[in-house]
Amino acid sequence: EPEVTQTPSHQVTQMGQEVILRCVPISNHLYFYWYRQILGQKVEFLVSFYNNEISEKSEIFDDQFSVERPDGSNFTLKIRSTKLEDSAMYFCASSWLGEINIQYFGAGTRLSVL
Amino acid sequence: AQSVSQHNHHVILSEAASLELGCNYSYGGTVNLFWYVQYPGQHLQLLLKYFSGDPLVKGIKGFEAEFIKSKFSFNLRKPSVQWSDTAEYFCAVSRYGNNRLAFGKGNQVVVIP
Numbered sequence: 001e002p003e004v005t006q007t008p009s010h011q012v013t014q015m016g017q018e019v020i021l022r023c024v025p026i027s028n029h030l031y032f033y034w035y036r037q038i039l040g041q042k043v044e045f046l047v048s049f050y051n052n053e054i055s056e057k058s059e060i061f062d063d064q065f066s067v068e069r070p071d072g073s074n075f076t077l078k079i080r081s082t083k084l085e086d087s088a089m090y091f092c093a094s095s096w097l098g099e100i101n102i103q104y105f106g107a108g109t110r111l112s113v114l
Numbered sequence: 115a116q117s118v119s120q121h122n123h124h125v126i127l128s129e130a131a132s133l134e135l136g137c138n139y140s141y142g143g144t145v146n147l148f149w150y151v152q153y154p155g156q157h158l159q160l161l162l163k164y165f166s167g168d169p170l171v172k173g174i175k176g177f178e179a180e181f182i183k184s185k186f187s188f189n190l191r192k193p194s195v196q197w198s199d200t201a202e203y204f205c206a207v208s209r210y211g212n213n214r215l216a217f218g219k220g221n222q223v224v225v226i227p
Contacts (some may be wrong), residue, residue: 030119031213042118043204043217049180056214091158100213101165105158 001027002094004106006092013082013113021077021109022047023092032075033093033099034067043091047073081114120206120218128226129197132134135190135221144210147188153201154222161203164188176200189201197227 005024013019025082026031034046054093064086066078074096079086089110093103117119119138127133149161155201161172169181188205205218 033213033215035215035217042219043206043215045216048213058214078151095213096175101208102163103213103215104160105150107150107155107157 001102006090006106006109008109009107010110010112012114015084015113016081019079019082019111020112021079021090021092023075023077023094023106024073025075025092025094026096027073028103029094029096030103031055031095031097031102031103032067032069033095033103034077035091035093035105036080036088037091038069038085038088046077058066072092079111084113087111118205118216118218120203120205120221123219123221124222125221126226127195133190133192133195133199133223135203135223136206137165137190137218139184139186139188139205139207139216140190141186141207141209144172145178146208146210148206148208148215149173149188149190150175150204150206151201152204158204161190173216195223195225197225199223200225 002025007022032049035043037043045058047057047061064080068076089108092106095103117140147164150158151161153167154159164181172178177192181188203221206215208215
């Protein structure tokens with residue numbers, strides 16, 4: 001069964017550093033999403049992306065965050081200057097045109113900001 | 115903003131017991147409803163979904179859920195759990211025409227053999 005893959009599984013970084021979290025969505029999917037889950041809290045929507053542009057973003061997704069689809073297979077989330085409170089599990093998801101309401105999730109990247 | 119509530123965050127039960135997990139949401143319009151499951155070390159997987167039609171939906175692995183519009187609820191049930199059902203279960207809601215998912219806090223379910 002096709003899967004969304006995320007790398008790395010765990011990223012440790014120093015506060016103020018830039019990080020890029022990588023995702024490879026399922027190959028025929030056209031809608032992409034990032035969510036995050038701070039330890040002990042709910043999974044929260046960050047951003048959705050379609051046709052090479054952001055469709056929707058939450059209030060969490062401020063200027064420190066950006067997303068990109070640099071080629072035909074990858075979808076990245078960049079955090080420009082990480083803060084302690086960015087420590088969380090980040091989930092990528094994708095959905096396809098025929099069933100856009102159903103999102104398929106990756107296993108997540110645990111980001112630890114020290 | 116819509117919110118999703120799941121109660122009894124930690125549930126421990128024995129094999130063959132019945133499971134019911136509650137989910138309530140706050141949005142008053144048309145919604146799409148989902149239950150996702152996350153087994154230890156794995157990704158979130160779709161267990162079942164409701165978009166329209168029969169309010170009783172059946173999913174994988176013997177799970178079912180019932181949408182009760184008047185109660186803004188979408189409770190998950192399984193008549194007889196197995197040890198392999200040990201996982202975290204998330205209820206999620208999106209508004210009709212919008213793909214943004216709002217999640218509940220999750221239920222950590224542990225099934226004792």
